[in-house]
Amino acid sequence: MAYWLLKSEPFKYSYEKLRKDGSTKWDGVRNYTARNHLQAMKPGDQALFYHSNEGLAVVGTAIILKGAEPDTTASKDKLNKDGSNPWVVVTVGPGTAFKAPVSLHTVKNHPKLQNMALLKYSRLSVQPVTPEEWKILTTLGGL
DNA sequence: GCCAACGTTGGC
């Protein structure tokens, strides 16, 4: 089982909304690196849920319910030249909300979290997380 | 609102 980090602007799709919805298709990813991570996801994988722009904190966990399927929201100009669709979605559900959100500031100041993709590749919306990082983050979050 | 980082596009 693998660990991931999903980033979302809370006013676009918040963790609270995921908890209300019960599940959602993680669509709209148009970056090949992020797409590759989506394709590698398997049901049962877990993810940290990070609020970007507002909040700037990991607020809880999510679980991958269903692996990659074609992203039908991709517009024509984003398809391959032969018309095939390179973009995928995964289906995610809520895991456990953190008792205390772990802020970006905390991550930046934690000696063992310096190599997190969140700091190195801050613009990447779907990122891998190591088991050690997962343990530290969930512990900091009060789980 | 600004700017740095980085991916993508297009001219050569």
Add this chain to the structure above:
DNA sequence: GCCAACGTTGGC
């Protein structure tokens, strides 16, 4: 295939 220009993301 290189690189400048441009667009987007996201922290501050």
